Amino acid sequence: MRKHLGILCAVSLALCFGAGTLRAAVPDPEDPWPELARDIFKGRPLVDGTGVIAIEMPYRAEDAAIVPVTLRTMLPAGDTRAVKTITLVIDQNPAPVAATFTVDPSVTMISTRVRVNSYTNVHAVAELSDGGLYVVQTYVKASGGCSAPATKDTQEAKANLGLMRFRQFAAPKPAAASSTREAQIMIRHPNNSGLQMDQVTRLYVPLFIVDGVRVWQGDQLVLSMDGGISISEDPNIRFAYRPNGATEFRAEARDTEGHVFRAAWPAERPDM
Amino acid sequence: MRQLLGHHLLLFARALSITIALLVNIDRSTGLTFWSYARAEEQFSLREIAPGVYVHLGKTELMTADNEGDIANIGIIVGQELVAVIDTGGSVRVGARLLAAIRALTAKPIRYVINSHAHPDHLFGNAAFAQTGATFVGHANLPQALALRGALYRDAFRRTMGARLIDEVEIIAPNLTVDGEIRLDLGQRVLRLTSWRTAHSDSDLTVLDEATGTLFAGDLLFLRHVPVLDGNLRGWLAALDELEKIPARRVVPGHGPVADWPGALADERRYLQRLAQDTRSLIAKGVPLAAAVQSAGQTEGLQWQLFEEYNRRNATAAYSQLEWE
Numbered sequence: 001m002r003k004h005l006g007i008l009c010a011v012s013l014a015l016c017f018g019a020g021t022l023r024a025a026v027p028d029p030e031d032p033w034p035e036l037a038r039d040i041f042k043g044r045p046l047v048d049g050t051g052v053i054a055i056e057m058p059y060r061a062e063d064a065a066i067v068p069v070t071l072r073t074m075l076p077a078g079d080t081r082a083v084k085t086i087t088l089v090i091d092q093n094p095a096p097v098a099a100t101f102t103v104d105p106s107v108t109m110i111s112t113r114v115r116v117n118s119y120t121n122v123h124a125v126a127e128l129s130d131g132g133l134y135v136v137q138t139y140v141k142a143s144g145g146c147s148a149p150a151t152k153d154t155q156e157a158k159a160n161l162g163l164m165r166f167r168q169f170a171a172p173k174p175a176a177a178s179s180t181r182e183a184q185i186m187i188r189h190p191n192n193s194g195l196q197m198d199q200v201t202r203l204y205v206p207l208f209i210v211d212g213v214r215v216w217q218g219d220q221l222v223l224s225m226d227g228g229i230s231i232s233e234d235p236n237i238r239f240a241y242r243p244n245g246a247t248e249f250r251a252e253a254r255d256t257e258g259h260v261f262r263a264a265w266p267a268e269r270p271d272m
Numbered sequence: 273m274r275q276l277l278g279h280h281l282l283l284f285a286r287a288l289s290i291t292i293a294l295l296v297n298i299d300r301s302t303g304l305t306f307w308s309y310a311r312a313e314e315q316f317s318l319r320e321i322a323p324g325v326y327v328h329l330g331k332t333e334l335m336t337a338d339n340e341g342d343i344a345n346i347g348i349i350v351g352q353e354l355v356a357v358i359d360t361g362g363s364v365r366v367g368a369r370l371l372a373a374i375r376a377l378t379a380k381p382i383r384y385v386i387n388s389h390a391h392p393d394h395l396f397g398n399a400a401f402a403q404t405g406a407t408f409v410g411h412a413n414l415p416q417a418l419a420l421r422g423a424l425y426r427d428a429f430r431r432t433m434g435a436r437l438i439d440e441v442e443i444i445a446p447n448l449t450v451d452g453e454i455r456l457d458l459g460q461r462v463l464r465l466t467s468w469r470t471a472h473s474d475s476d477l478t479v480l481d482e483a484t485g486t487l488f489a490g491d492l493l494f495l496r497h498v499p500v501l502d503g504n505l506r507g508w509l510a511a512l513d514e515l516e517k518i519p520a521r522r523v524v525p526g527h528g529p530v531a532d533w534p535g536a537l538a539d540e541r542r543y544l545q546r547l548a549q550d551t552r553s554l555i556a557k558g559v560p561l562a563a564a565v566q567s568a569g570q571t572e573g574l575q576w577q578l579f580e581e582y583n584r585r586n587a588t589a590a591y592s593q594l595e596w597e
Contacts, residue, residue, distance in 0.1 A: 058562065062585035066592050068562040111560060113592070117424065118431070142428065144334055146391040146502060147585060150420040153470040153504050154413065165596070169558040182558075186595070198419035201445040205419060234592065238560060 032091050033121060033137075040089065040097060041133055046125060049134030051076075053086065053126040061116045061143040065150060066232050070111040071101070071124050081128045086110065090230050092120035094193075098230035104222045106242035108180060112225075113232040115149035115193070118142050149193075151233050157190035162261035164188070166249055168268045184238040185215055187253045187261065193229035210235045212254045217267070218246025243267065316369040318377070321522065321530050322484035324350040324461065326377065328361075328370065332497045332527060332577045335362050335393055337433045342366045344393040345524055347488050348374055349481055351458020354383035357406070358479050358488045359526075360397030363433070364440045367397025371404070382406045384456055386465065387446060388490025388526060389475045390417035391502070392425045399442040409456075410446035411467045411475035418443050450477055468492065471508035472501070472526075478515070485521035487533060495528025498576035499540050501586040505548055505593055512541050543572050547583075551590040552597070561591050 037046055056070040073083045082105040088098040098114050116122075123137045151157050169182040187210055194207030213235065214224040222241050225231075235253070250264045318326045326348040335341040341362020348370075349356045355378060360367040374382060387395045387410040398408065411417075422443035430438040448454075450467045457463075461483050468476040472491040479488040491500065492511060501508065520533040547569040554564040568587035573579050 056562070062565065063588040066561075066588050068560070068588075070560075070562065111562075113561065118427070142431070143585065144432065144581065145500065145585075146393065146425070148421045148424045148428070150424065152502055152589065153474050153507070154416060154420075155474070156470060156504060167558075188596070198422070200422060200443045201415040201419040203416055203419040205416075232592070234596070236592075236595075 031121075032096070033123065036089060036091060036096055037123075037125075037135075040087065041125065044133055046133045046135045049124070049126055049136040052128070052134040053083065053124055053136055055122065055124040055136050055138050057122060057138050057140050059139070060141045062147075064117070064143045064147040065115055065152065066113045067116045067140065068111060068113055069122070070109065072109050073103075073107070073126070075128075081130050081132075083107075083126045084129055085127045087125045087127075088114070089123040089125065090114060090116060090120055091123065092118040093230050095228050095230060097228055099225050099227045102224045102226075103239075104220060104241065106244075107223055107239055109182070109238075109240035110223070111238040113236055114230045115232055116140050116142060116230075117149050151190050151192065154190065157188075157233055160188040161190075162188060162253070162255075162259060164251055164253065164261055164263040166251065166263070166265040168249075179242050180240050181243055182238060182240050183215075183249070184236065185213065185251050187213065187235045189233070189235060189253075189255060191229070191231055191233045191235060207256055210253050210255045212252075213237065214252045215239075216250045217241065217244055218248060220244055220246065316366075316373050318348070318373050321524070322481070322486050325481055325484055325486050326350075327524050327530060328373070329529065330361070330393070330527065334578070334581060335429060335433060337437060340365050340437060341393060341396055341429075341433065344391075344491075344526055345528075346370055347479070347524055348377070349458060349461070349463065349479075350378050350380060351461035353380060353459030354457075355380050356384040356386060356456065356458055356463060356479075357382060357401070358386045358524075359388050359394040359490070360385060360401060362393035362396045363437045364397055364399045364442075365437065367400030370397060371400050383458065384409050384448075386410070386477065386479055387414060388477050388479075388488065389473045390414055390421060391473065391491065392429055392441075394490070394526070395444075396425075396429070396438075396441045398444040399440060402442065402444060407448050408444055408446045409448045409450065409465065409477075411477045412449045412451035413467075414449065414475040414477075415445045417473070417475045418445055468511050468514075469507055470504040471511035472499070473503040476503070476511070478518075480518060480520060485519065485533075487518055487520035487523045489515065489523050489525055491526035493523060493525040493528075493536060494540055495525045495531055495536060496577050497527035498572075498579045498582045499543055499586070500582050501544075501547075501589045505544060505590045509541070509544050509548065512537055512544075539575065543569070543576070546572055547586055547590050548594065551587060551594050555591065555595050561588065564591050 054072040061067040071086050085102045087100045089096050090098050119142050126134045165186040167184040189210045192208040215222050253261045321327050328346040330343040347358035382404045385401045385406045385408050450465050453466050455462050464480040466478050476492050516534045523533045523536050550568040565584045565587040569583050
């Protein structure tokens with residue numbers, strides 16, 4: 001991935017100076033996406049995902065370390081296909097694959113927070129139950145000032161390692177589908193992206209991230225995430241799902257040092 | 273008054289002569305042109321706010337190629353024997369101008385370069401002091417903060433300010449770190465350095481000149497320039513209560529004018545409290561992060577400069593912290 005760093009300045013300059021229109025007409029030789037797509041999806045064809053999946057991010061990353069991203073499944077009612085996985089790719093990040101979500105067919109929205117290093121395209125690729133890959137993209141301007149995609153508070157981040165919280169929200173109003181609700185899983189973890197020995201300070205920061213999260217509604221696996229270094233500190237996933245009548249939610253998170261964190265919470269009644 | 277004016281004129285004349293002497297040197301050794309250096313020198317303002325305490329006020333702007341990163345306040349404290357510098361500006365050019373200005377003020381050795389925290393607008397000028405023999409001083413967390421962020425900062429600011437200004441930036445880690453409190457003696461003049469728990473950032477360090485009661489608060493205090501949260505909101509509010517107890521007479525904020533102490537804390541405290549209150553209420557209502565940051569703190573908008581540039585970012589950090597309460 002190193003090679004992407006080298007071309008990063010050229011790409012962002014081009015974007016700054018309005019080469020956007022030019023990009024639309026002629027494929028940009030510096031655009032890392034065609035090669036990324038080939039590597040990540042093993043050369044399988046990707047088709048326009050408009051109407052299948054949607055991605056929402058702010059045009060400008062306000063805080064480079066915490067950029068909200070929301071993914072929505074858009075398949076119309078009656079479509080026999082379902083979304084199986086969604087892969088989130090931040091093209092210009094050092095490790096572009098931010099996460100892959102595997103979802104239950106009832107999950108219609110996933111929202112999480114990512115680190116954004118630079119001006120970048122962000123792609124979401126949905127794999128449907130028929131095996132097709134559908135892609136949508138958005139563009140994010142890097143944040144300015146002293147904002148860095150790094151941990152703000154290194155001590156606090158370690159203090160409550162693995163602590164999990166679960167929140168359940170009332171159905172959105174107006175309810176999109178009458179039975180849909182939202183919930184949020186939060187995990188305390190520094191999610192250090194890791195770096196080589198720093199030449200100036202002689203410090204070495206090891207890779208230390210949550211690389212797997214799973215959430216069950218009763219015995220039904222609702223959502224799982226295989227995450228990389230672009231997921232923000234204190235990984236946080238909010239999602240819309242259809243209650244199945246289970247009385248309990250469970251979650252499990254594992255990190256790159258082999259810790260496994262588990263917790264369970266009573267499901268709130270649907271009418272709450 | 274006339275005496276004071278005369279004194280300043282004398283200082284100015286001395287500054288001019290020493291500067292010119294320096295220019296010739298610099299010209300020969302580094303190839304910098306007389307013109308560019310003279311122009312830079314012209315723009316570097318210093319004000320003596322208490323005997324032996326000088327301040328350069330940065331512009332209330334984002335770092336740009338035009339302002340060469342000269343956006344943060346810088347302090348110089350001259351003791352009987354030694355000189356300390358507090359922060360070095362947002363580019364090596366600013367640092368070099370600062371160094372020239374100090375040389376114009378005094379021939380005493382620059383013993384300490386104190387970095388108030390890890391942000392680029394305060395320490396990208398460090399490299400200008402690399403050959404002075406000064407000891408670089410910072411918070412005990414500063415080495416780690418620089419390891420995590422140094423390269424990212426250089427990349428980000430190379431994009432926005434250009435390679436010309438940023439390629440010469442070197443990230444210099446402190447060789448004296450502060451965990452708690454230390455005193456530095458400049459000769460008949462003692463500086464008290466205090467490290468803070470995560471507040472504005474996780475490497476905030478303050479400097480109190482005990483002789484004149486002048487507090488250099490770094491970015492623990494913003495005036496006029498909207499406060500920027502890159503640390504911990506609750507930690508910052510708690511730090512303000514502690515900070516207030518420091519027996520100072522005046523304060524030099526990281527950004528904004530020199531002000532009376534501790535009255536200068538009021539605006540920032542009000543802003544941070546408003547941000548915390550709004551954010552807590554949005555979290556309680558279940559409003560998601562992306563929507564919450566559009567409204568939290570907005571009623572403070574008319575009170576601050578650069579509000580649009582930073583408030584949503586502050587709200588983002590605030591939300592991600594307060595939702596754990």
